[in-house]
Amino acid sequence: MAKKELQILVAEQKILNRIYVIRGQKIMLDKDLAEMYGVETKQLKRQVKRNIERFPKDFMFELTKKEFENLRYQIGTSSLPANLAGWGGTRYLPMAFTEQGVAMLSGILNSKTAIEVNIRIIRVFTKLREYTLTHKEILMQLAQLEKEVKGNTQDIENIFVVLKELIEKQSTPTPRNKIGFKQYGDEKG
Template identity: 70%
Template sequence: MAKEELQTLVMEQKILNRIYVIRNQKIMLDEDLATMYKVETRRLNEQVKRNLNRFPKDFMFTLTQKEYEHLKSQNAISSWGGRRKLPNAFTEQGVAMLSSILNSDIAIEVNIRIIRVFSKMREYALTHNEILVHLSKLEKEVKGNSKDIENIFTVLKELIEKQAKPVPPRNKIGFKHY
């Protein structure tokens, strides 16, 4: 594997680790995006505030205190260091819109990578759905012929459904640099 491919995979994994599911939407937090764009979180939010008309509720929303506490309890985000305001959550469309207000080379490059990761996640979900549909059809055709085959289908469906569920975030290891 070439060095560039490895770097791409590492970056994609870092992005995946920062995508959370809140309100049944895949989102990224302002502080994670700011870190990736190499800007301060408050600067990112200032730019968003100046361009609020570009961020309707399906592009960006502010987490509730309960949602924020839930993320902290899962170790998805740091429980120390504190924030004065609740974090903003950006959907895929919101992340895409950020590239229009953060006009740096880093922001553009990072946005392209993030959008690609979101697209791969969508493709992955569609592939799993197609497999489940095919399994259902096969199961109906085989039904009644053999109990062993029915058991195999049951196990296969369970495995696919387990993989389709979002993976809980892993604990971060190491020190946080400021």
């Protein structure tokens, strides 16, 4: 059982490593998806183009040249020779698939492998979303705490001012009237 769980974790980590954020969306690239599905990238692209009505812009978009170069830089492949970088020979800009686009791919790539991989990918996207929501709640709580602390800052400063005044009063005692018998010659005593 532990071996199977480890295999699942490794598979999920591989998927997670292939999710990028472009245009503020979590996406996967055609090349990575094709590799996971066990098909050639050109075959995946061909199937998508044949079924393009299933892929509106919020499901799939083509990267711009600048986005592609930035992505290559982030991945660390820009310094490798083109044939070793895994991007060599690319004549067309990559397609980027959002979570919904990946789900739609299962309808056009109808192999057992594609369906199994798709299920794993969707589960990873779901975990990512849950993780993001959890962190968002924590960040909102921290922001609320920060507001409360900022509101208390003036109160804390006032407390320190009063404490300083009390300390200063104790360090310079006020003159007191003498108590007791008065002798002749004492005028105010």
